Amino acid sequence: MSDPLVRLQNVSVQFDTRPVVERVNLTVHRGDIITIIGPNGAGKTTLIKAVLGLQSVTSGQVSLARNLVVGYVPQHLTLEATLPLSVRRFMLLSGQPRSRCEAALEKTGVGHLLHASVHHLSGGEKQRLLLARALARQPDLLVLDEPAQGVDINGQASLYNLIRQLRDELNCGVIMISHDLHLVMAATDKVICLNQHICCSGFPEDISHDPAFIETFGRPVAESLAVYHHRHNHRHDLHGNVVHGDTRGRDGEHQGCDHAHH
Incomplete structure (x- = not known):
C-alpha cells in the first residue's frame, strides 16, 4: 500500500480547558472514502480543520504527504x-x-x-x-463538510455517486462529514463515528450493529440502517436518474446502490 495522504496520531484539541477532540487516530490513503459521522458538538468540523491546518492541535501529531494538494468543499x-x-x-x-x-x-x-x-x-x-x-x-485529497447540505433527496444520491466517480477517476482520498446516514452508508468505504473520541469505526454494513453506534444514534436509527442494506443492479447518473447496467467496482466486485425507503 502507498504511503498515507494523511495520518493523525493521538490528536486532541481543547478550547480553553474543554476537550473537543480526544486522542483521535486516522489514516487516509489514495482511493479511500472515509465519512465522519456524529451528533452535533461531536468535534467533526474541528477535526477536519486540524487536517486542513486551520486548527492547531493541543496534543498528538498531524502528518501530511509531501506536496499534498487538498481540495476543500465547505458546508455553505x-x-x-x-x-x-x-x-x-x-x-x-x-x-x-x-x-x-x-x-x-x-x-x-x-x-x-x-x-x-x-x-x-x-x-x-x-x-x-x-x-x-x-x-x-487537481487535489490528492478531497475534504467535504456536509456536501449534500440543502440538496433534495434525489440530488443527494446523485451527488454522493458523483463523489465516488471522482474518487475513481482522480485516485484521490476523500474525507467527508455527513449527517445523511442512509446515503452515506451507500457512498463510503469506511465510517468513523465521532463523539469527541472515536466511538466506533468500520465498514458501513458492520457499523450499525456496533453497541457504541447504537448508543450514540439510538436503536431505531441503527435498526433502520441494518434493514436498509440490500443491493440493486443499478446506479444513478449525474441528475439522479436510475441507470441500469454494469455496476462493477474498481476491483471487479459487484457494487450495488443502496436506497432509503420512505
Whole structure:
C-alpha cells in the first residue's frame, strides 16, 4: 500500500480547558472514502480543520504527504447578495487556469451554467459548483463538510455517486462529514463515528450493529440502517436518474446502490 495522504496520531484539541477532540487516530490513503459521522458538538468540523491546518492541535501529531494538494468543499456558499458574480468568475477567483476551471465544471455536471449568476443556482447546483472549484486544484485529497447540505433527496444520491466517480477517476482520498446516514452508508468505504473520541469505526454494513453506534444514534436509527442494506443492479447518473447496467467496482466486485425507503 502507498504511503498515507494523511495520518493523525493521538490528536486532541481543547478550547480553553474543554476537550473537543480526544486522542483521535486516522489514516487516509489514495482511493479511500472515509465519512465522519456524529451528533452535533461531536468535534467533526474541528477535526477536519486540524487536517486542513486551520486548527492547531493541543496534543498528538498531524502528518501530511509531501506536496499534498487538498481540495476543500465547505458546508455553505456565503456571498454578498448585491455582488454580481457569474459561475465563470467565481471559478476564476480560485486562481486556477480557465481551461481547468471549465473542465471541472463539466466533470461535476454544471458546465452549462458557466454564465449563470451564482446567486440564482439551486442548492444542488451550488454544491456541484463548490466541488468543481475544489477539483480545479487537481487535489490528492478531497475534504467535504456536509456536501449534500440543502440538496433534495434525489440530488443527494446523485451527488454522493458523483463523489465516488471522482474518487475513481482522480485516485484521490476523500474525507467527508455527513449527517445523511442512509446515503452515506451507500457512498463510503469506511465510517468513523465521532463523539469527541472515536466511538466506533468500520465498514458501513458492520457499523450499525456496533453497541457504541447504537448508543450514540439510538436503536431505531441503527435498526433502520441494518434493514436498509440490500443491493440493486443499478446506479444513478449525474441528475439522479436510475441507470441500469454494469455496476462493477474498481476491483471487479459487484457494487450495488443502496436506497432509503420512505
